[in-house]
Amino acid sequence: MTDIEALYIFDAHNNCILEHVYASRPPPARTVLPLYLAHPSPRPSLLHLPNTTPPVLLYSLVQDQLLFLSPHTSDTEPLLVLEFLHRVADALEDFLGSPLLASRIESRYDVVAQLLGEMCDGGLVASTEPNALRDLVSTESWVGKVMGGLGLPGASSFKHPVGPPPSLPPVPWRRANVRHTSNELYVDIVETLLVTLSPSGLPLRATANGTIAFTAKVSGVPDLLLSLTCAGGGKQAVEKTVRLPVFHPCVRLARWRERPGTLSFVPPDGRFVLAGYEVDLLAGRGLGGDVDIPTPNAVGSKGGSSGAAASAAKLNIPAAVEVQTGLGPSGSEFEVSLFLSPRSMSSSASSSSSSLGGASTPSGSGGSGGGRPGLNRGLSSSGSNPLAALSSFSSAGTSQAPTLSDILVRIPLPPSVKSLPEIRPSRGEAMFAAADMAVEWRIASREVTGLMGAGRSGGGRGAAPAATLRCAVVGMVSDDEDEEGEEEDGDAVGGGVAQWTGGRVAETWEYDDPSAMAVSYQNEPALTGQNKKRARKDAVEKERERDERRAKQNAVLMPSGAIVSFQVKGWLASGVRVESLNVDTRASRGLGAGVTPFKGVKYLTVSDEGVESRC
The missing domain is CATH 2.60.40.1170 (Mu homology domain, subdomain B)
Known part of the structure; x- marks a missing residue:
């Protein structure tokens, strides 16, 4: 059983920029991507795709707007695959620069191919330490980059010599012959x-x-x-x-x-x-x-x-x-x-x-x-x-x-x-x-x-x-809802003034400013002191009910x-x-x-x- 079967990398526009198959015969990138995108967001790191033949376990990682997918047709250790995807993303960032861009992967595919080959051999995870990869992967020197950019001949002679890969150092995670002028x-x-x-x-x-x-x-x-x-x-x-x-x-x-x-x-x-x-x-x-x-x-x-x-x-x-x-x-x-x-x-x-x-x-x-x-x-x-x-x-x-x-x-x-x-x-x-x-x-x-x-x-x-x-x-309350709330109080909405009839009390309401409510009592023979108190009490009660109704409406607006x-x-x-x-x-x-x-x-x-x- 292999650890890694394939690795697919997609850019921000879901275009496949790299398709590397290590072992087995997993579904191609053009088949896996629509099934992955069909899953509602947020998508987990591990998805089961039963519609493929055979069914596939799809591992995913998103970094710097790049999508890394690894399909598997057989059971494997999930943490191993996810950790491998993280190691690949970190290695590409270390060699190509940060942030990780699709153009950098496409322009330096020779380095990317070497990295993927050294990090996984025949589906088995090999060397993933950055220091060891520095000794194993041949990269173009800065002199070669300058001469290649100027179009001068002989730029390839400034690359690292191509030959059998050097043996791993005694300490896999540390480069050999490390020298520093300042020890810190x-x-x-x-x-x-x-x-x-x-x-x-x-x-x-x-x-x-x-x-x-x-x-x-x-x-x-x-x-x-x-x-x-x-x-x-x-x-x-x-x-x-x-x-x-x-x-x-x-x-x-x-x-x-x-x-x-x-x-x-x-x-x-x-x-x-x-x-x-x-x-x-x-x-x-x-x-x-x-x-x-x-x-x-x-x-x-x-x-x-x-x-x-x-x-x-x-x-x-x-x-x-x-x-x-x-x-x-x-x-x-x-x-x-x-x-x-x-x-x-x-x-x-x-x-x-x-x-x-x-x-x-x-x-x-x-x-x-x-x-x-x-x-x-x-x-x-x-x-x-x-x-x-x-x-x-x-x-x-x-x-x-x-x-x-x-x-x-x-x-x-x-x-x-x-x-x-x-x-x-x-x-x-x-x-x-x-x-x-x-x-x-x-x-x-x-x-x-x-x-x-x-x-x-x-x-x-x-x-x-x-x-x-x-x-x-301030909430998004429609005018119709406001009118319904005012009509529940028995007030007629018209020009912001409501009058009580019955030959006893005439009351003025200014809805734009509830605190500015004014009540005027007409000097009529039938208006007794008890009726005045009752009218004041009713006005205060209606004002309190209005504040409570507005408080309930504003409660849904609170954090x-x-x-x-x-x-x-x-x-x-x-x-x-x-x-x-x-x-x-x-x-x-x-x-x-x-x-x-x-x-x-x-x-x-x-x-x-x-x-x-x-x-």
């Missing part, structure tokens, strides 16, 4: 928050997905030892905090099982993802600070429950929101309150003290969280690459002084909302995106710094919101929650941090005597629409 080791830990808060402030879920990105620019074959720690310290703390770990093939799993938190490995050359993990922030462990959820509901203030929410699990959330709906006389307004918690980062920073085991750090960098030069060099900005989040790093934001920035509050609205005549933010800028049916509220970094400073000076539980946003909505996006440099929500990074000189080869690599660590917490507050 960088560790970047990026955590993505996924938090959902109930209307009472009680957390429904709170997880942090971490990625440990490593950049190795060291000559020879270094043998490294990276030690992680977390709040509480010790082997058991890391084992209980870091859940579902995944590792690069270079990591020695036996060492991790023996001592959780210790990664022993020979790194590939360049940047790569060393490990990934998940932390459950509601499990009671892995909390980097003793901080409650920064919402008024969590401290038993107005609008929340003082029981369950006050005793909710303590989380590290620097920013959260609360939404109040149905405000105003007719219930057509809502208010979003933004709460910041500087204690979450200050407490975490004060407890963060680690050593890199002889690391060379810039002066004033603050140890493991110190800034380092050239962090953005060579890092990919691909949306599918976990390393893309590192491109937002800057010299600001260390473990000693974390910085909160890029706050964006997004309030989705129902499709029945027509417009927002009033949008009043106390800080930042807000706008209504009609295409997305959402209000986007942005607060600049300089304003966030001022708000965080105010939060520290006046910090404490039950503090006022750092900023508020109040909006009024169901708000989502917060932000990033914190120099701080991790889980409390995981690097304790040391050492080079085993006895096991390393080719490093050079007396060479001490430069070492640096960066922390980043990202909430890409990850903190949701429901109402």
Whole structure:
């Protein structure tokens, strides 16, 4: 049984730009594509197509508007095929450049054919490591490209010599004979928050997905030892905090099982993802600070429950929101309150003290969280690459002084909302995106710094919101529905005036402004004091019923929650941090005597629409 039978690549217009068959006789691309497109969107990564002969299992991947399909006529391991598609997309991006375009694949098909042949041989997955593929795949040098572009003869002589492929290096994921003038080791830990808060402030879920990105620019074959720690310290703390770990093939799993938190490995050359993990922030462990959820509901203030929410699990959330709906006389307004918690980062920073085991750090960098030069060099900005989040790093934001920035509050609205005549933010800028049916509220970094400073000076539980946003909505209600609502009150609609007959009371209603209702009583002999009171009571009751009816109509226009996006440099929500990074000189080869690599660590917490507050 083979692992991979075929690989088809389609461009953004569903034109097949590559069709590579490894084994068996799978259906051609022109047969598979219509069956794939016939499935309603969103399409899963694995589809069963029973209408073909024989039936086909179709694996798919979409990257940079290119569609990768792999049909299989027999049963195979799904994760193996999906991982192979991801490896192929990453390899093409590495060799052809980012973003991955159809024109680049068509213009350099010689390189693409070599890649596909080296990555899968006769249907069996072979070498998929980028460093090994660099030694196996022959590419045209830059001199050949220049001469070929000028049309000069002899351009082909500048290509790599064609001959038997070189043997794989002793370490498959590392290129042979690696040489660097500057020896540098960088560790970047990026955590993505996924938090959902109930209307009472009680957390429904709170997880942090971490990625440990490593950049190795060291000559020879270094043998490294990276030690992680977390709040509480010790082997058991890391084992209980870091859940579902995944590792690069270079990591020695036996060492991790023996001592959780210790990664022993020979790194590939360049940047790569060393490990990934998940932390459950509601499990009671892995909390980097003793901080409650920064919402008024969590401290038993107005609008929340003082029981369950006050005793909710303590989380590290620097920013959260609360939404109040149905405000105003007719219930057509809502208010979003933004709460910041500087204690979450200050407490975490004060407890963060680690050593890199002889690391060379810039002066004033603050140890493991110190800034380092050239962090953005060579890092990919691909949306599918976990390393893309590192491109937002800057010299600001260390473990000693974390910085909160890029706050964006997004309030989705129902499709029945027509417009927002009033949008009043106390800080930042807000706008209504009609295409997305959402209000986007942005607060600049300089304003966030001022708000965080105010939060520290006046910090404490039950503090006022750092900023508020109040909006009024208008729905798509037809005139006929309005007329029916007014006629239900027994009023005659005509020029905006309704009069009561019967020889006792004449009443004037101005529907454009309900607060401007005026009641005039005629001086008739039959109008007694009791009738006057009854008329006033009836008028007030009808006005109240009208407001209730309008409030019910506006209730369907209110948002169901708000989502917060932000990033914190120099701080991790889980409390995981690097304790040391050492080079085993006895096991390393080719490093050079007396060479001490430069070492640096960066922390980043990202909430890409990850903190949701429901109402």
